[in-house]
Amino acid sequence: MKNDILRFLAQERAGDVFFTTMIDLYGIHAEFPGLDEAEKLRPLPDKRVEFLERAFTKDIGDIRFIPYIQLHEYEAYLFSDPTCFAYFYDHHEKEIAALKAIADAYTTPELIDDGQHSAPSKRIIAQLPDYEDAKPAVGPQVAELIGQDVIRGKCPHFAAWLSRLEKLGGGTR
Numbered sequence: 001m002k003n004d005i006l007r008f009l010a011q012e013r014a015g016d017v018f019f020t021t022m023i024d025l026y027g028i029h030a031e032f033p034g035l036d037e038a039e040k041l042r043p044l045p046d047k048r049v050e051f052l053e054r055a056f057t058k059d060i061g062d063i064r065f066i067p068y069i070q071l072h073e074y075e076a077y078l079f080s081d082p083t084c085f086a087y088f089y090d091h092h093e094k095e096i097a098a099l100k101a102i103a104d105a106y107t108t109p110e111l112i113d114d115g116q117h118s119a120p121s122k123r124i125i126a127q128l129p130d131y132e133d134a135k136p137a138v139g140p141q142v143a144e145l146i147g148q149d150v151i152r153g154k155c156p157h158f159a160a161w162l163s164r165l166e167k168l169g170g171g172t173r
Contacts, residue, residue, distance in 0.1 A: 002059065009062050018168055020066045020161075021056075024073035025049055026114040026121075033059035045071055045111060046157060066168075068161045072114035075121040075135070077143050079109035080154040084145040085128065088138050095127040110155050 001021070008019055025045075028035065034055025041048035049069045056067040070076065078085070082099035089096065102123055106112055112120045125132045131139075143151065152159040 005060055005065065009060070009064065015064070016168075018064045018066055018165075019062075020068055020165065022068050022070060024070050025052070026073040026119045028052075028069070032056070045113075049157065066161075066164060068158075071110035071155075071157050072112065073120055075119075075124055075139060076109040076112055077151045077155060077158070078124065078139065078146065079103040079106075079112055079120060080151045081146045084142050085124075085131075087145055088134075088142070089128050089130070092128060098127050099124065108154055108156060110157050 001023075005019060005021075012019075025048075032052065032055075034052055038048045038051045038055070041051055049071050052069055053067045056069075057065060060067075079099065079102065082096055082103055085096050085099065086092070102112065103109055109120070112118075112123065116122070117126075121131075121135065124135075148162075152162060
């Protein structure tokens with residue numbers, strides 16, 4: 001990924017051209033910049049991901065690069081309103097209620113942990129096993145049903161990244 005980013009930065013030299021990433025913290029590569037140091041911050045996931053983004057920025061070394069690492073994985077967004085799974089999984093009220101209970105137990109879906117069996121996607125699959133094979137199609141559609149405004153309202157790290165990108169264009173949402 002680093003080689004691709006550096007190549008894109010070299011190809012586009014204009015000061016008004018920016019590059020960003022959207023990668024999951026869950027399962028991040030063992031050689032990711034700053035990962036060993038960031039392990040000390042594991043109990044503070046928001047601080048940990050911010051530390052990793054700073055380390056990634058430093059590693060790339062270009063102010064036009066704005067990394068984003070999702071706490072803990074993309075499926076966290078879907079916990080912003082898990083009732084939207086009903087569109088794809090009708091007659092699964094009990095399972096969707098269990099997902100809602102998980103979401104309600106956290107101040108933000110971004111803090112749903114990254115354990116091997118407790119990461120957001122693993123929790124969804126535990127309730128809706130068919131999601132495992134369908135997630136590339138169903139996940140983005142559930143996010144669309146939830147809507148960007150709801151996700152931004154529930155996921156402050158995500159909201160801050162989008163706001164930062166919006167400001168690059170000199171405008172607001």
